[in-house]
Amino acid sequence: MKHCELYNKEALLSMHAKKKRAGIAMLAVAAAGLAACVVLCLLTTRTNYGTMLWATVGTSIVSGWIVIFLSHAVFEVAKTGERHMKMVEEGERKTVGGRFEKTNEVRYIRHGVTLRRVRLTSGERETMLVLYEPYAKKVPETFSGEAEIVNDFIVAYEVNGDD
């Protein structure tokens, strides 16, 4: 029997650090963009009014877009990932057994959190569980054995020796 834990403390800490770094980067870009816009305003005269207005608008748009990108592509993903990991860490584990089969069904929940559905066949009974997609590669396509779950999320598994 091979026991494999999918979640660990380091992953949670690294997710927290990633969220923090993204937050700092967003603040830095926003502050730099605002500072550049203020400087452009101060350099505006009647003769360069039109050019400076568009330069300021352009700077504002680009810096804002970078912040928005960091927000949805990094910050919110890390934030939701961290929340998910905390939920898993604090949740009550149950053990289920049978034949597990990863499906190709990947579901996007929100803020970049994707889940892969896993079919558990236990005798005549079929149940659907989920895997946090970033950890899907850690789990074999099919195996027989046991898995520990929290709120239907597979958090650890054990493959039978004969599989």
Next chain:
Amino acid sequence: MIKGLLRNLHRYVFWALISVMLWAWIFTLLFSAPEKNKVVLYADVPAVDGTALSIELEKDRPKGIRIVDAKTFNSMLFEQHAVLKGDIYLVPESDAETYLPSFAPIDRAAFPGAAFYESDGQAYGIVICDGQTGLAVGARYVTYAEGERCFLFFNKDSKHLGTWNDSADDAAIVIAQHFLELQ
């Protein structure tokens, strides 16, 4: 990544719109002043280099005046109410009669040597362009209609006509005098 961008497209579009509106408003504030600190010149002529003329007229602006704003009547497409708040108007002869009730009578002593647009013996406008005599005041900045006389008038409700209408200052008259000296 593309999916993420598309899912958040509304945020990007919203931010672009907000940026345009916000900075346009801020820039308008930067170059605006209350009526008492601003003299506005509207020119009903084919073309006027508003920026250059404003800069030129601001060189000797009277105390208390922060901005001299020169623009064409076309601007009123965007600010119809504002055009009524101008102080100085450059108007061709063909339109002068129409707008006459809005103009202030002129004290001839303020403009010695000038030729005037008169109505009932009262001077209302100063000749600034005359195809026959070759006069074209400020031709570097203003393109006059060919073959038509053009006049400088004052809004009778201007807040810068001094004793003419009991205003606090006579900045519009001083700026008009400066304009009349332009080549």
